[in-house]
Amino acid sequence: MDKEKPKYIRDGRAPIPEKEITSKIMSKIKGKDTKPEIRFRKMLWNYGVKGYRIHWKKVPGNPDIAFPGKKIAIFVNGCFWHRHSNCKLASTPGSNTDFWEKKFAANVKRDKRNKDDLEKMGWRVIIVWECQIKKQENLENLVKSRIAPLLKSDFIRFVAEKPSKQYNSLK
Numbered sequence: 001m002d003k004e005k006p007k008y009i010r011d012g013r014a015p016i017p018e019k020e021i022t023s024k025i026m027s028k029i030k031g032k033d034t035k036p037e038i039r040f041r042k043m044l045w046n047y048g049v050k051g052y053r054i055h056w057k058k059v060p061g062n063p064d065i066a067f068p069g070k071k072i073a074i075f076v077n078g079c080f081w082h083r084h085s086n087c088k089l090a091s092t093p094g095s096n097t098d099f100w101e102k103k104f105a106a107n108v109k110r111d112k113r114n115k116d117d118l119e120k121m122g123w124r125v126i127i128v129w130e131c132q133i134k135k136q137e138n139l140e141n142l143v144k145s146r147i148a149p150l151l152k153s154d155f156i157r158f159v160a161e162k163p164s165k166q167y168n169s170l171k
């Protein structure tokens with residue numbers, strides 16, 4: 001192993017921000033980046049949804065949540081990294097702007113390619129944005145209105161029950 005102090009953070013491509021404050025913001029963003037997906041999965045769990053694979057590597061893009069039998073892929077995207085358009089969470093850092101713009105463009109291109117590839121394979125692709133599910137009730141509505149109809153009768157609890165109180169204690 002190279003013992004040199006790493007020059008890069010995250011996925012090996014993002015430069016360490018020069019200012020400490022930026023670094024703090026970045027690590028906060030990183031933390032938030034994973035959280036929406038976990039909250040989303042907890043909501044699925046709460047409704048008794050099972051049979052999905054996490055970060056499934058057998059199809060393009062390694063969908064965050066994949067239902068292989070039904071060919072449904074769900075990506076829970078952080079607005080910053082995946083560049084949610086017209087979203088205030090998708091700001092561009094003030095330093096290393098060139099780097100970020102290139103990186104963001106590559107992210108967007110890759111996301112689109114993965115979506116196209118999946119659709120060519122007959123998959124339905126659902127993109128869920130971090131900002132859309134920030135509020136717990138919005139997350140629940142989205143799961144009920146967009147995910148439940150796709151899963152239909154497999155998951156009767158979708159229509160029959162409201163989330164249990166158990167879920168609230170997980171927040």
Ligand SMILES: [Zn+2]
Pocket residue numbers: 079084087088089090129130131132
């Ligand atoms: Zn957003």
